[in-house]
């Protein structure tokens with residue numbers, strides 16, 4: 550029977566293969582949800598789903614999109630926003 554602290558589904562259950570060939574149930578942190586566009590809510594491309602520990606050791610250029618509002622707005626919403634700004 551699993552220990553009381555492992556009954557919660559906060560942690561993901563992963564069957565890991567051990568060096569001896571047997572498998573063992575391990576508990577791992579879940580991946581964060583993917584980044585969404587703040588206007589339309591569509592999933593953003595080029596933004597990886599990294600835990601804080603892994604994100605720390607990843608270059609900024611690999612975690613964002615090099616463009617105005619990169620990582621905040623999707624390309625379509627950005628185009629609309631820039632058009633609206635130019636008209637105003």
Ligand SMILES: [Zn+2]
Nearest residue numbers: 586589623626
């Ligand atoms: Zn959008």
